[in-house]
Amino acid sequence: MRRGATSAPRPAVATGYSRPVALRISVVGTGYLGAVHAACMADLGHTVVAIDVDPAKVEALAAGRAPIFEPGLDELLERALATGRLTFTSDYAAAAGADVHFICVGTPQRRGENAADTSYVFAAAESLAPHLGASTLVVGKSTVPVGTAARVLERLRRGAPAGDGVRLAWNPEFLREGFAIEDTVAPDRFVYGVDGDTADADVALLDQVYAAPLATGTPRLVTDFATAELVKVSANAFLATKISFINAMAEVCEAAGADVVALAEAIGHDDRIGHKFLGAGLGFGGGCLPKDIRAFMARAGELGADQALTFLREVDAINLRRRSRMVDLARAECGGTLIGKKVAVLGAAFKPNSDDIRDSPALDVARAAHLAGATVTVHDPKALPVARRVHPDMSYADTIEAACEGADVVLHLTEWKDYRDIDPAALKAVVSSPHIIDGRNALDPARWRGAGWTYRALGRPHPVVA
Numbered sequence: 001m002r003r004g005a006t007s008a009p010r011p012a013v014a015t016g017y018s019r020p021v022a023l024r025i026s027v028v029g030t031g032y033l034g035a036v037h038a039a040c041m042a043d044l045g046h047t048v049v050a051i052d053v054d055p056a057k058v059e060a061l062a063a064g065r066a067p068i069f070e071p072g073l074d075e076l077l078e079r080a081l082a083t084g085r086l087t088f089t090s091d092y093a094a095a096a097g098a099d100v101h102f103i104c105v106g107t108p109q110r111r112g113e114n115a116a117d118t119s120y121v122f123a124a125a126e127s128l129a130p131h132l133g134a135s136t137l138v139v140g141k142s143t144v145p146v147g148t149a150a151r152v153l154e155r156l157r158r159g160a161p162a163g164d165g166v167r168l169a170w171n172p173e174f175l176r177e178g179f180a181i182e183d184t185v186a187p188d189r190f191v192y193g194v195d196g197d198t199a200d201a202d203v204a205l206l207d208q209v210y211a212a213p214l215a216t217g218t219p220r221l222v223t224d225f226a227t228a229e230l231v232k233v234s235a236n237a238f239l240a241t242k243i244s245f246i247n248a249m250a251e252v253c254e255a256a257g258a259d260v261v262a263l264a265e266a267i268g269h270d271d272r273i274g275h276k277f278l279g280a281g282l283g284f285g286g287g288c289l290p291k292d293i294r295a296f297m298a299r300a301g302e303l304g305a306d307q308a309l310t311f312l313r314e315v316d317a318i319n320l321r322r323r324s325r326m327v328d329l330a331r332a333e334c335g336g337t338l339i340g341k342k343v344a345v346l347g348a349a350f351k352p353n354s355d356d357i358r359d360s361p362a363l364d365v366a367r368a369a370h371l372a373g374a375t376v377t378v379h380d381p382k383a384l385p386v387a388r389r390v391h392p393d394m395s396y397a398d399t400i401e402a403a404c405e406g407a408d409v410v411l412h413l414t415e416w417k418d419y420r421d422i423d424p425a426a427l428k429a430v431v432s433s434p435h436i437i438d439g440r441n442a443l444d445p446a447r448w449r450g451a452g453w454t455y456r457a458l459g460r461p462h463p464v465v466a
């Protein structure tokens with residue numbers, strides 16, 4: 001198990017998986033999830049057609065160019081395309097004849113609301129339905145509010161020539177960006193949400209899809225639709241809560257003059273707590289944790305269970321407070337005002353090893369500093385093209401040195417290895433004042449202080465007693 005999860009006995013885990021069989025698969029949606037899923041399924045030996053409504057994405061993927069930065073994806077695409085088993089198209093008719101159809105389209109937060117926008121999932125189901133044969137299985141992988149699968153099945157059956165012959169399973173995805181390939185082919189577990197008389201056949205077919213990873217002992221749990229949908233959002237809610245817990249401790253540490261890094265290290269030695277996801281700092285962002293906890297609250301409210309999840313409001317609030325705290329620290333380091341100051345921001349992606357800037361804490365801080373009157377220059381090893389496209393109003397630099405030139409303060413906001421490798425003495429020659437604030441508690445305070453920098457960090461005393 002890749003993330004070192006401990007495993008209690010799980011009676012629902014089945015055994016006796018089928019032997020590998022090459023299947024015909026369609027994958028609808030080729031974003032962070034779908035592109036990786038399609039390439040991995042082809043690499044496992046299946047024949048895959050991947051469909052997206054965005055022709056630019058289809059063209060890039062068909063030419064072997066991943067439209068996103070994900071470690072290993074370019075190489076995997078090249079390998080899979082060379083076998084002839086992986087094709088990309090915008091034409092849903094190409095899905096006809098597949099044994100299994102995966103729905104991997106987005107479920108973003110609805111504008112101005114907490115709830116998830118499931119319209120892409122329903123649109124995908126409607127487009128797919130006319131091409132479904134008599135005994136094909138549709139498998140939802142998108143993260144959806146509980147109750148969505150049952151509605152998707154209705155929609156599929158209404159639109160498909162095979163009518164009630166259409167089958168659906170919900171098989172949520174748990175991959176992390178930056179580790180997407182590894183997490184797809186060697187996940188901690190598979191969860192199959194199944195329904196009705198065909199449940200056994202659906203499980204058997206999914207076992208064929210995942211025969212190779214299952215053969216290595218990956219746990220597989222079979223549930224109903226609702227439980228599978230909830231497993232996914234509750235896992236993300238737990239992860240978000242763990243991060244906000246340690247960031248709440250960081251707030252208290254700041255008030256008490258204590259050190260949250262030492263605190264996390266100490267409590268993490270208790271196996272029941274563990275060290276993972278106790279990284280205090282700027283908090284969580286991205287296309288999943290923030291929108292998933294909000295959608296979860298919204299759905300619980302619709303179900304009349306809103307009280308159960310009120311704590312997630314706090315989880316969200318603690319998370320967002322870290323961003324304003326970062327701006328306050330930057331202001332303090334600049335002598336009480338950001339007006340007319342030069343701020344260098346190291347990091348634009350929401351996490352390292354990804355070019356995803358959706359709800360990026362780093363860009364949020366950069367924008368807030370800009371609004372507070374600073375001249376802000378952002379650097380990122382991989383996310384600059386997308387950041388320039390999505391936020392053309394911000395200033396960017398292609399090198400760390402150029403971003404830091406003349407800076408009054410440097411903010412380290414995404415913990416890329418490139419930033420850990422910086423020579424603080426060399427960078428000191430470039431800045432106006434050697435002040436760095438580590439928003440990810442990932443730099444070595446002694447190295448920076450030793451080179452003559454003022455080093456500050458979220459949740460740690462100033463100066464850090466490291």
Ligand SMILES: NC(=O)C1=CN([C@@H]2O[C@H](COP(=O)(O)OP(=O)(O)OC[C@H]3O[C@@H](n4cnc5c(N)ncnc54)[C@H](O)[C@@H]3O)[C@@H](O)[C@H]2O)C=CC1
Nearest residue numbers: 029030031032033052053054105106107120123124142143
């Ligand atoms: N990004 C991640 O790491 C993970 C995402 N998820 C979930 O997977 C789902 C997809 O997420 P991402 O891949 O990040 O989103 P994304 O926005 O990167 O990709 C979605 C893709 O679906 C395409 N699309 C939209 N409507 C379509 C339609 N009707 N027919 C065909 N294609 C259509 C879009 O053009 C886009 O390429 C979401 O529910 C997300 O919560 C789950 C686990 C991990």
Ligand SMILES: O=C(O)[C@H]1O[C@H](OP(=O)(O)OP(=O)(O)OC[C@H]2O[C@@H](n3ccc(=O)[nH]c3=O)[C@H](O)[C@@H]2O)[C@H](O)[C@@H](O)[C@@H]1O
Nearest residue numbers: 173174175176177243277278279283284285286288350351
């Ligand atoms: O549903 C999803 O899409 C995915 O969401 C997260 O994956 P991901 O968003 O790729 O990234 P994480 O590694 O979970 O990091 C999320 C955010 O939390 C932050 N984080 C993470 C860990 C930590 O200790 N502290 C912390 O602030 C990261 O910097 C990042 O901004 C989950 O980890 C995946 O299991 C899930 O499949």
